[in-house]
Amino acid sequence: MDVQEYEFIGVAQRNGVATITMNRPEVRNAINDKMRAELIAAFDAAGADKNVRAVVLAGAGKGFCSGGDISGMRARLDAPAGEVAFNGWKRQGSTHRGVAAIHDIGKPVVAAMNGGAFGLGLDMALACDFIIASRDAKMAMSFIKRGLVSDGGGMYFLPRRVGLARAKELILTGRVVEAEEALALGMIDRVVEPEALPDAAQAWAEELSQGSPAAIALTKAILDKTFESSDSAIFALGREAQAICYTTAEHRSAVESFLNKTSK
Template identity: 75%
Template sequence: MNTAVKLPEFITVSQHDAVATITLNRPDLRNAINDQMRAELIAAFAAADVDPAVRAIILTGAGKGFCSGGDIGGMRARLDAPAGEVAFNGWKRQKSTHRGVAAIHGVSKPVIAAVNGAAFGLGLDMALACDFIIAAEGAKMSMSFVKRGLVSDGGGMYFLPRRVGLSKAKELIFTARVVEPAEALALGMIDRIAAPESLLAAAHAWAKELTIGSATAVALTKEIMDKTFERSDEEIFAMGREAQAMCYTTAEHRKSVEDFLNKTAK
């Protein structure tokens, strides 16, 4: 019996050199996230994580926006649910949301968010879950949750203070004001700015720079550094020792040392 395989509808993936580009693809709705897109996003990041040909990842949006946040249809369905089911249904949806954000943040390879337009609400949370952010001139960003009577549910309350500091993060979340690239760069909310027409080229060039070293060393370093603020110095040192012992055994390390010694001997 043949089983039909459902092809992705709301996510596209391309690869050039060792860089995979994962694109949110609902441009007519400014790439608002629905359940199917989230599942496809998780699958795309999982596939990139285990593919040895992929060394870095770019996350971007199709059309004029990066991601406008959660799909309003899902919000409407949540409000229409029987009162006694709202909380548990919401809890289950939040688990799904957090799996999506964890897929971005937890991937073992460097991830660059190429913010090509509006990144609001969950869309901005997803960008913040990436290791680096490059935004196009004219892009607009907002932690817009309070305007919907909600809290930042996609990791923004975790990621944003680590970029801009606690008090500034509170101000941006409490006011839900729109931040443009120049201010975002000054705050440390994003890392680089590019012209819209060269955004993806700039992101790709940056991603290629992140692929020149040992994939093993990068993966282990990312895993440790992402825990730096939560662990004690001794715990980080211990994780570093374990990671270094693993690196000693890799073919990448052996080849690097041999190449260096052979060059020195000549």
């Protein structure tokens, strides 16, 4: 992966894992338009690079991501009344492209949640396949506190993690959830000590990405459709995916290795 220079995003690669770091620590990595565009570019680059097998999404400094940048909220309030809705519609399209870049990449994505993840920041973590958090992490679906709805996919992702009733409670109250409760609820998957977070996220990403890249990408794409699809639709997608896997070098190598071992 060619490490491109970004203003608000850091990218590092080690052992097949690209760590993409939101880098505005002075505002707890609040997302502005340029950071969003750079995040999309970084995920697209990771997705296209055959040397990248998994991605870790992290936040610089003391927090994961505090949500949308307050300057964007101020600009929205200052816009002429007749332009507010259309401007908001356009901005939402950009937000959704950013979340889709995280969710749709055909490689495992681990969110390394250090510190706070609020509003859109939590939505983005939920868009990842897995979340590992430091013990001092805190998170909240804080949109309701601003008179807003979750606009970064949280209303899609959160019920799939914690169930519908619990998701409603968390979204409608906007209350702060600490790491241990989040783990018990299923909002996140693992909790580690703060100093262990970077290495633990790296190691888990490496572990998740040892299989055939084609099999991983196809499996992830099908599993992401499971709750919206019938059994027959999932079976059909699996059949098509398996036909593709039959043609891959990884499958051929694995079968030949197995046969050679058993024939001795």
